Amino acid sequence: MSQRGIRPFSKEAILMDGQLFSTLLPNELRDLATAPMTATGAYRRAYEEPFNRRARWRLVRHAGPDKDGVTWWRCPFCAGLLRSRNFPRTMRRSVKAPLVILPTSQQRCCCGTVSAPPADLPLVQKIPFGTTAWRISMNRRMAVESVNAALKGGYVNVIRGFFRVFGLVKITALLGFTIAAVNLDRIRSHEAKLAEGQDQPARRKQRRVGTWQDMIGYLEEAPSLSAGPPG
Ligand SMILES: [Zn+2]
Structure with missing residues (x-):
């Protein structure tokens, strides 16, 4: 599929498979292989598992689209999808959000809300690509x-x-x-x-x-x- 792959979006986000992700997304979740069309059962789920984990690192729409179609997005730590000891306020969130380990030097989860004009997100989909x-x-x-x-x-x-x-x-x-x-x-x-x-x-x-x-x-x-x- 031509829309697959990583595209630079800005310093604050990665655009991948039609979805915005945190720049803190681990390297091993950046270039994922999709299951062959014929894959079934546990074999298919093994392919989907990293996509399911990656979905937790996605940016979450906070507001918009406004009259120009611009949308605003929050980072997964601000939105409550992930927790990290580096960001103490995320530790007060639901324990359902996975706890992830980040380099201790990482002091901020993001630089605030990211805005995106519609032209930059032509393929955005509600459900992250490749997940179960x-x-x-x-x-x-x-x-x-x-x-x-x-x-x-x-x-x-x-x-x-x-x-x-x-x-x-x-x-x-x-x-x-x-x-x-x-x-x-x-x-x-x-x-x-x-x-x-x-x-x-x-x-x-x-x-x-x-x-x-x-x-x-x-x-x-x-x-x-x-x-x-x-x-
Ligand atoms: Zn944040």
Whole structure:
């Protein structure tokens, strides 16, 4: 992917994989390899683990965008993602924030809020690239897109004159049945896929999958960035 890689941003931040990071980010987390497309299970999680750790070093949006699209970002220590004994006020924060070791010479976590014009952050994404949360989100997005595709021609085409002769109430009722049928089709397909032994995030197995409720939920809930590997 062309948007991958490290780009200098300013003295106060590193721009990497569409995300701003603290300049205190350890070297071993700077140039990470992504999992091969075919990687599954523990093998994939081993690739994601450093990305999950790196996500803790990201800058957190503090304000904006304003009318010009400028956003302001706080360092991970100021934002409470990380703690260090070098910065005593961070030690009063939640112990859920990992404690990291920094050179004793490091006296300040940052030089204050960093501002970024939109042109400098064209690829910023809500969920850090390469993390477990990012993979789960991508799987969900693919699920939503496949439902859209199914309703627009793959399973049935609801755009082109499908219910032309009916009134709105009848259309709504019939569309309900159509979506239910698509759901059944998807559930069968999903079960077939599971039978093939495809690797799926464990926590989705307990739920009915492919329902509209799920689809709406997928759009609304962003998985926690602090979450480890599922299951
Ligand atoms: Zn700071």
